[in-house]
Amino acid sequence: MAGRRLDPGEAALWARVVAAVKPLHGARPVAPLAVLEQHGAPRPKPTRPVAAPAVKPARGARTPGDTLDASWDHKLARGLVSPDATIDLHGHTLAAAHARLDQELGRAIVRGDRVLLVVTGRPPRAESERPHARGAIRAAIGDWIAAGRHVDRIASIRGAHPRHGGGGALYLILRRNRTG
Incomplete structure (x- = not known):
C-alpha cells in the first residue's frame, strides 16, 4: 500500500x-x-x-577557574566542607532559576559566605540533544555564571560530593572579601 x-x-x-x-x-x-x-x-x-556559543567575560574581569589549592580540592572531594548556604534551582523554569541564582549569589556575597551549594538537578544525558529535555538548568548554569554580574567574586566551581547531591549539584567557592 x-x-x-x-x-x-x-x-x-x-x-x-x-x-x-x-x-x-x-x-x-x-x-x-x-x-x-x-x-x-x-x-x-x-x-x-x-557547539553553544562561548560567553566571553568582560575584559579584565576575573573568571571562575582552578584557583583552589590542593587542600580545598581534597576537602571538597571527600565531602568535608559544609556549604554556608544552599541555592535550590531544581524544578524551576530557566528564567526563574537564572533570576534566583543571581539574587541568592548577591545575598551570599553580602553575608560573606565562602561555599555555596547550588542544586541544579541531574545533568543532561550524553545522548540528549539541545534543547535538553532534562538537565537544562545544569547545562545553562556555566553560561549564567560566566556572563553574570558576580563572576569576579567566584573563585571556582566544583562538582558536589554525593552527600551534597553529587551530579545534581555544584559547589561555588566565593573569593574572600578583601577590604582595606
Missing part, C-alpha cells in the same frame, strides 16, 4: 525516529535511508553537532 509522500520536516523527524530504533533479537535492521526514499523523502543532509 503506497502512502502519501513525507514533507521534508516529517522526513527529518522520521529519520531521527528510525535512527533511534534498535532491532529485536535476530531481526534484520531496516536501512533508514531506504525507508525514507521509499516514501519519497529527500535524503537528509548530514549534520554536525553545533
Whole structure:
C-alpha cells in the first residue's frame, strides 16, 4: 500500500525516529535511508553537532577557574566542607532559576559566605540533544555564571560530593572579601 509522500520536516523527524530504533533479537535492521526514499523523502543532509556559543567575560574581569589549592580540592572531594548556604534551582523554569541564582549569589556575597551549594538537578544525558529535555538548568548554569554580574567574586566551581547531591549539584567557592 503506497502512502502519501513525507514533507521534508516529517522526513527529518522520521529519520531521527528510525535512527533511534534498535532491532529485536535476530531481526534484520531496516536501512533508514531506504525507508525514507521509499516514501519519497529527500535524503537528509548530514549534520554536525553545533557547539553553544562561548560567553566571553568582560575584559579584565576575573573568571571562575582552578584557583583552589590542593587542600580545598581534597576537602571538597571527600565531602568535608559544609556549604554556608544552599541555592535550590531544581524544578524551576530557566528564567526563574537564572533570576534566583543571581539574587541568592548577591545575598551570599553580602553575608560573606565562602561555599555555596547550588542544586541544579541531574545533568543532561550524553545522548540528549539541545534543547535538553532534562538537565537544562545544569547545562545553562556555566553560561549564567560566566556572563553574570558576580563572576569576579567566584573563585571556582566544583562538582558536589554525593552527600551534597553529587551530579545534581555544584559547589561555588566565593573569593574572600578583601577590604582595606
